[in-house]
Amino acid sequence: MIANRWVVLAALFLARSALGFHFQSVASVSPLLVEDLGIAFTEVGTLIGFFSLLGVVTALPAGFLGQRFGERRGCIVGLALMSLGGFVMWLGNDFAVIGLGRIVAGTGGVIITVLMVKIVGDLFEGREVVTAMAILMNSWPVGIALGLYTQGAMAEAWGSQAVFLTAGIGSFAGMLLVAILYRPAAKPVARPVQRLAITRSEATKVSLAGVVWVLYNAGYLMVLSFGPAMLVVRGLDVAAAGLLIANATFVYMFAIPLGGWLSEKLARPNLVMVGCFAVSALVIGIIPVVDAPLLLFILAAIFIGIPTGNVMALTVETVSAEHRNTGTGLYHTWNHAGLFVGPALAGWIVDQTGDPASAMFFGGAAVVLAIFFLGALRGVQWREAHVG
Numbered sequence: 370m371i372a373n374r375w376v377v378l379a380a381l382f383l384a385r386s387a388l389g390f391h392f393q394s395v396a397s398v399s400p401l402l403v404e405d406l407g408i409a410f411t412e413v414g415t416l417i418g419f420f421s422l423l424g425v426v427t428a429l430p431a432g433f434l435g436q437r438f439g440e441r442r443g444c445i446v447g448l449a450l451m452s453l454g455g456f457v458m459w460l461g462n463d464f465a466v467i468g469l470g471r472i473v474a475g476t477g478g479v480i481i482t483v484l485m486v487k488i489v490g491d492l493f494e495g496r497e498v499v500t501a502m503a504i505l506m507n508s509w510p511v512g513i514a515l516g517l518y519t520q521g522a523m524a525e526a527w528g529s530q531a532v533f534l535t536a537g538i539g540s541f542a543g544m545l546l547v548a549i550l551y552r553p554a555a556k557p558v559a560r561p562v563q564r565l566a567i568t569r570s571e572a573t574k575v576s577l578a579g580v581v582w583v584l585y586n587a588g589y590l591m592v593l594s595f596g597p598a599m600l601v602v603r604g605l606d607v608a609a610a611g612l613l614i615a616n617a618t619f620v621y622m623f624a625i626p627l628g629g630w631l632s633e634k635l636a637r638p639n640l641v642m643v644g645c646f647a648v649s650a651l652v653i654g655i656i657p658v659v660d661a662p663l664l665l666f667i668l669a670a671i672f673i674g675i676p677t678g679n680v681m682a683l684t685v686e687t688v689s690a691e692h693r694n695t696g697t698g699l700y701h702t703w704n705h706a707g708l709f710v711g712p713a714l715a716g717w718i719v720d721q722t723g724d725p726a727s728a729m730f731f732g733g734a735a736v737v738l739a740i741f742f743l744g745a746l747r748g749v750q751w752r753e754a755h756v757g
Contacts, residue, residue: 374492380550381485382508384543388478389512391536396594397520397611398529400601414716419468420475424705429698431483440484448544450477455537459530510622517615521608567695571688575696577746578683579703584739587711588653589673591732598725617666624674638679645676646740654733657726
């Protein structure tokens with residue numbers, strides 16, 4: 370095993386960055402896909418959502434499969450699926466084949482998302498675990514930002530297929546890094562999969578927490594998914610549109626740890642979440658009516674990033690330690706369901722209105738709904754504490 374756990378964390382960070390790059394690949398080239406494949410934005414949104422389709426059924430058992438076969442082996446399989454999905458998309462020239470590649474890649478992404486959190490938790494337990502988790506979580510926006518900076522220009526120079534090929538190669542490189550640099554302390558012993566256990570009350574609370582996460586993230590997901598197309602309609606080329614949103618996403622990476630520090634200082638998680646939800650919903654809803662939205666993109670990134678730690682912590686406080694594996698899987702199930710349905714629904718709205726900017730209204734409304742579901746969660750917790 371590599372003695373320096375930070376080296377292992379660096380390998381996991383780079384491998385998971387490939388996940389963000391892969392996820393962003395369709396959104397970055399969406400105007401070209403509409404033109405080259407002759408598809409509508411409903412299909413574009415569906416392609417974006419396909420990345421999370423099988424996560425609805427694989428998120429829950431992924432952690433237990435890692436326990437059964439070993440986290441290292443599971444991560445390698447997940448990254449191999451991401452790489453295979455990228456190559457299938459590269460070879461595809463129609464909606465069906467590209468969609469199949471997205472599903473395969475996204476399934477691998479679900480596996481590594483669940484297992485890498487477990488690996489980092491084991492490596493850093495009791496020692497800088499919060500810092501290590503924050504670094505791991507930031508790999509996702511790093512990959513997305515890298516995609517936004519490069520994928521548009523790449524597609525204009527060599528076509529959208531080059532973007533898909535690069536995503537596959539990046540995932541393969543991540544697989545090699547994990548295979549070479551991560552060696553568990555002991556050889557994993559095959560164990561039977563644990564029983565999925567959770568109380569009805571915990572299932573209700575963690576489901577509400579999962580819906581809060583989905584709705585709150587829907588705002589910035591709309592920016593990432595349909596922002597490039599909105600800017601292209603306004604006259605920018607694909608590369609320039611990606612660059613503009615990438616600058617905002619770069620800010621998002623720093624807003625997450627800053628938000629964690631701020632939340633600890635304030636010790637008012639509900640205030641932080643509700644306040645940031647309200648501001649980000651307003652900012653995202655205003656984007657369609659502003660000619661130069663860079664500042665609004667940056668503000669949205671800041672106020673979506675700040676409460677990330679608080680929203681993620683909802684899973685810990687809603688499920689007991691002995692039921693956390695099941696609870697975390699259920700939480701991710703809601704997350705992937707939302708990531709599949711949200712972009713497809715937003716794409717349909719764009720087709721109905723004829724303007725990609727309408728997706729921002731959808732995103733802003735979703736963030737407002739997150740406030741109500743957070744209130745419902747707090748209501749359930751209050752009732753349990755005071756009534757029985």
